[in-house]
Amino acid sequence: xxxxxxxxMNELEHVSGYRGExxxxxxxxSFYTLYQPGCVLRRDTLxxxxxxxxxxxxxxLESGTALLFLGGTEPLAGDFPYGCSWICMDGSxxxxxxxxxxxxxxxxxxxxxxxxxxxxxxxxSIEALCRLSLPIFNSPVMVHNREYELMGYAxxxxxxxxxxxxxxxxxxxxxxITDELFFRSDYLTTLEFVTPQYWSNEGEKFISIYSNxxxxxxxxxxxxxxxxxxxxxxxxxxxxxxxxxxxxxxxAVRHSGSRFNALEAFKNYALEYLRSPSEFDADxxxxxxxxxxWKRSGPFFCVCMELTETGQELHSAAYESVLxxxxxxxxxxxxxxxxxxLLCNLGLGLEGRDEExxxxxxxxRDNLFxxxxxxxxxxxxxxxxxxxxxxxxxxxxKECSSTQWLFKFEDYALHYVLNCGADTLPVRTLIPASILxxxxxxxxxxxxxxxxxxxxxxxxxxxxxxxxxxxxxxNTFKSRMKKIRELLDMDLDSPQERLYLMLIFRILKxxxxxxxxxxxxx
Numbered sequence: 346x347x348x349x350x351x352x353x354m355n356e357l358e359h360v361s362g363y364r365g366e367x368x369x370x371x372x373x374x375s376f377y378t379l380y381q382p383g384c385v386l387r388r389d390t391l392x393x394x395x396x397x398x399x400x401x402x403x404x405x406l407e408s409g410t411a412l413l414f415l416g417g418t419e420p421l422a423g424d425f426p427y428g429c430s431w432i433c434m435d436g437s438x439x440x441x442x443x444x445x446x447x448x449x450x451x452x453x454x455x456x457x458x459x460x461x462x463x464x465x466x467x468x469x470s471i472e473a474l475c476r477l478s479l480p481i482f483n484s485p486v487m488v489h490n491r492e493y494e495l496m497g498y499a500x501x502x503x504x505x506x507x508x509x510x511x512x513x514x515x516x517x518x519x520x521x522i523t524d525e526l527f528f529r530s531d532y533l534t535t536l537e538f539v540t541p542q543y544w545s546n547e548g549e550k551f552i553s554i555y556s557n558x559x560x561x562x563x564x565x566x567x568x569x570x571x572x573x574x575x576x577x578x579x580x581x582x583x584x585x586x587x588x589x590x591x592x593x594x595x596x597a598v599r600h601s602g603s604r605f606n607a608l609e610a611f612k613n614y615a616l617e618y619l620r621s622p623s624e625f626d627a628d629x630x631x632x633x634x635x636x637x638x639w640k641r642s643g644p645f646f647c648v649c650m651e652l653t654e655t656g657q658e659l660h661s662a663a664y665e666s667v668l669x670x671x672x673x674x675x676x677x678x679x680x681x682x683x684x685x686x687l688l689c690n691l692g693l694g695l696e697g698r699d700e701e702x703x704x705x706x707x708x709x710r711d712n713l714f715x716x717x718x719x720x721x722x723x724x725x726x727x728x729x730x731x732x733x734x735x736x737x738x739x740x741x742x743k744e745c746s747s748t749q750w751l752f753k754f755e756d757y758a759l760h761y762v763l764n765c766g767a768d769t770l771p772v773r774t775l776i777p778a779s780i781l782x783x784x785x786x787x788x789x790x791x792x793x794x795x796x797x798x799x800x801x802x803x804x805x806x807x808x809x810x811x812x813x814x815x816x817x818x819x820n821t822f823k824s825r826m827k828k829i830r831e832l833l834d835m836d837l838d839s840p841q842e843r844l845y846l847m848l849i850f851r852i853l854k855x856x857x858x859x860x861x862x863x864x865x866x867x
Contacts, residue, residue, distance in 0.1 A: 348373065348374050348375075348450070348451065348454055348581075349365075349373055349374060349581045349584055350365050350374065350391070350411050350430045350431075350432065350581070351365050351579045351580045351581025351582075352454075352579065352581035352582065352584075352585065353374070353391070353413075353432065353447075353450065353581075354432050354579070354581075355579045355581065355582075356450045357432065357434070357446065357450075359434050359435045359437050359438055360432055360433070360434060360435070361419055361433050361434060361435040361436075362419030362420070362431075362432070362433035363431070363432050363433065364425075364429075364430055364431050365430045365580070365581075373389060373584070374389055374390065374391050374411055375389045375390070376389060376390045376391070377390065377391040377392075377393065377413075377444070377447045377451070378390060378391075378392060378393070379392075379393050379440065379444075380392040380393060380394045380399070380400075380412075385405075386403070386405060386406070386407070386410050388409040388410070388411075390411070391411045391412070391413055391447075392410070392411065392412050392413065393413050393415065393440060393443065393444070394412060394413070394414055394415070395414070395415055395416070395417070396414050396415070396416060396417030396418075397412075397414050397417055397418065397419070397420035397424065397431070397433065398417065400412055400414070400420075400425070400431075401420075401424060406425065406426060406429065407426055407428075407429070408426050408427055408428030408429060409428055409429070410426075410429045410430075411429075411430050411431070412429070412430070412431040412432075413431065413432045413434070413443070414431065414432070414433045414434060415434055415436060415438065415439075415440060415443065416433075416434055416435060416436025416437075417433070417436065419433045420433065453480070453481075454481070454585075457477065457478065457480075457481050458588075458635075460477045461474065461477065461478075461588070461589070461592045461635070462635045462636075464477065464592070464596075465592060465595055465596065465635070465636060466638075469596075470497060470596070471488050471496045471497035471593055471596050471597065472496070472497030472498065472499070473497075474488075474497065474589070474592055474593055474596065475487070475488060475497045475498055475499035476499040478499070478589055479499045479500070479501055479504060481585060481589075482504075482571045482578065482582060482585070482586075483504055484504050484553075484571050484572055484573055484578060485498065485499065485500040485504050485505055485506045485571075485572045486498060486499045486500075486569070486570075486571055486572075487506075487510070487569070487570045487571075487572065488558075488567065488568070488569050488570075488593055488597075489518055489567050489568060489570075490566060490567035490597075491565055491566060491567055492517070493517050493518045494516050494517050494518075495510060495511060495516055495517065495518055496567065496597070498510060506572055535557070536557060536565050537557075537565075538557055539557065539559070540556075540583075540587065540626075541554055541555065541556040541583040541586040541587055541590065542554065542555060542556070542583075543583075544570070553570055553571055553572045553573050553578070554570075554571050554573070554578055554582060554583060554586060555568055555569060555570045555571070556568070556569045556586050556587070556589075556590040557590075558590060558593060558594050558597055559594070560594075560597070560598055561598050566594070566597050566598075567597065569586065569589065569590060569593060571586065584628075587626070587628045588628050588631070588632060591628060591629055591632035591633075592632060595632075595636060608637055610633045610636065610637075611630075611633040611634060611636065611637040611639070611677065612677065612678075612679055613633075614629050614630040614633045615630060615633075615677065615679060615688070615728075616679055616680075616681065617630075618630050618726075618729070619679070619681065619686070619728070619729050619732065622726075622729050627726065630726075634725065637677075639677075639690055639693075639725070640692065640725075641724065641725045641726065642723060642724060642725075643690060643691065643692030643723065643725070644690075644691035644692055644698075644721050644723065645688060645689060645690055645691065645692075645721065645722055645723070645725060645728065645731075646689050646691070646698055646701075646718065646719050646720065646721050646722070646731065646735075647686065647687070647688055647689075647718075647719040647728055647731045647732045647734070647735040648685075648686070648687035648688075648689065648705065648716050648717070648718055648719075648735060649684055649686060649716065649717040649719075649732060649735035649736045649738070649739045650684060650685040650686070650687060650709070650714050650715075650716045651684055651714060651715045651716070651739060652683075652684065652685060652714055669685070669687065673687070674693065674694075674695075675689060675690050675691070675693040675694065675695045676688065676689050676690070677690070681732075686732055686735075688725075688728055689701055691721070698718075698721055702718055702751065702753065705718075705751065706750065706751045709750045709751050710750045710751075714750065715739060715742070715743060715750055715751075715752070716735075716739065716750065716751050716752065717734075717735040717736055717737065717738030717739030717740070717742060717752050717754065718735060718738055718751065718752065718753045718754060719731040719732070719734040719735040719738065719754055719774070720734065720753075720754055720755060720774070720777070720778045721778055722773075727773070730770070730771040730773065730774050731774060733770055733771070733774065734754050734770060734774040735754065737754065737757075737761050737765070737769075737770060738752045738753060738754035738756075738757055738761075739752055740761070740765075741757035741760045741761040741764070742756075742757050744760075744764075745757060745760055754774075755777065755778075758775065758777075758845055759841055759844060759845040759848075762775065762845070762848055767848065767852050772852065772853070775849060775852070776849055776853075777834075777835060777845075777846075777849075778834075779832065779833045779834040779835055780795075780798075780833070780846075780849070782832065783795050783798065783829065783832055783833065786832060792825075793825070794825060794828060794829050794832065796815070797811075797815065797822065797825045797826065797829065798829050798833075798846075799850055800814050800815055801826065801829075801837075802843055802846045802847050802850060803847070803850065805843070808822065
């Protein structure tokens with residue numbers, strides 16, 4: 346589960362200081378680790394440090410970094426760049442104890458996420474979702490529809506409503522609540538809010554947070570209310586409420602009698618995300634993925650399929666999309682700009698990209714299609730970039746090999762960069778997958794294979810010069826190059842491969858911020 350620093354601050358004990366920026370809905374943390382000098386800081390990782398003084402010595406500290414200090418003096422806000430968030434502990438916990446506590450917190454929210462998916466996949470009620478979410482919000486949870494009928498609620502222990510919920514003998518909310526607490530004169534002015542909001546009383550003290558639910562036609566269906574009677578709700582809970590709202594919405598549509606089409610929702614949200622990745626609510630797409638039993642992490646690749654030849658309307662994207670939905674397991678087909686985008690999820694029991702390409706080759710050839718194939722990527726949310734890569738493969742393949750049907754990007758990458766430039770695709774899509782694997786291998790095993798390969802290419806295979814520059818023994822260099830050849834799915838003796846690598850290395854050196862995105866140490 347992707348958390349944020351507001352939630353972590355609320356879950357941790359012994360906190361002596363805290364700073365969180367206002368863009369908490371966009372600032373998500375997926376990992377935590379002890380800070381190591383020289384590492385490349387990631388926006389999705391929480392870094393543990395001894396004190397704020399250690400952080401001040403980091404030259405690359407920038408907006409978007411999340412830090413946790415074991416103790417020491419609480420830092421001044423002006424000591425860190427704008428957008429840098431931190432939690433300062435009082436020093437009573439050791440690093441091991443704090444890591445153990447963080448593991449518990451991340452696991453807690455991961456179990457909640459899995460529980461939401463389990464409820465959706467079964468014939469469970471909205472009330473089951475409320476009960477499941479009670480430990481997350483630590484406050485009573487309520488869901489009602491537009492007629493003020495109570496669809497589900499949960500309370501336990503200290504997390505209890507301080508008022509009666511129901512009118513006697515009915516399933517409807519008590520009139521006193523509708524008149525005096527939730528449904529005041531400003532209730533109607535908040536029905537169009539599509540993101541979670543605070544609900545405050547006349548004294549401007551927050552008493553709850555809420556989120557509206559809309560049906561599949563975009564009409565108001567009801568509302569979720571998290572009552573803050575024990576004042577544990579924070580800004581961070583609004584992000585979690587977005588996820589919870591999508592889950593409730595799916596059950597609400599089912600409850601109202603309409604059939605919720607998980608595949609159709611997945612397609613629609615994926616298309617919206619493809620058109621505007623930076624503006625779309627990623628939580629919606631994430632929930633649709635879960636409903637369709639897809640995970641965000643895993644091996645994926647994209648196919649950009651051109652369905653018509655010039656002057657021949659042989660197929661329609663809509664028709665072919667339906668066929669692929671029923672015939673190809675592990676694929677999501679999207680109609681996009683008169684082409685068909687296929688997203689292949691290799692994590693759903695498929696044999697591998699090479700085998701799937703062979704399978705697709707028969708379909709493409711038999712139907713007179715032409716298709717560009719992207720390289721593999723591991724984060725589903727990167728698919729817009731890799732669709733562009735597959736599109737580039739289709740463009741270059743048709744230009745270089747017009748009689749063929751299937752074009753892999755790695756076979757035409759050099760041609761594309763030389764003809765179209767390196768700034769027309771995101772840099773991550775230009776770096777060969779095996780080079781990224783080499784970089785990850787270095788980080789995992791504390792080796793220097795990437796640097797060795799860089800010198801080998803930069804000195805144009807001149808071994809003596811590369812050895813001198815690295816200050817290593819000749820045998821060490823030969824041993825490294827042997828291992829590098831084993832790890833790479835590339836022919837380093839090919840002039841074309843070496844030229845392409847030289848171009849990529851020059852791009853990364855010229856734009857160090859792009860190298861930083863890939864955690865490449867130059």
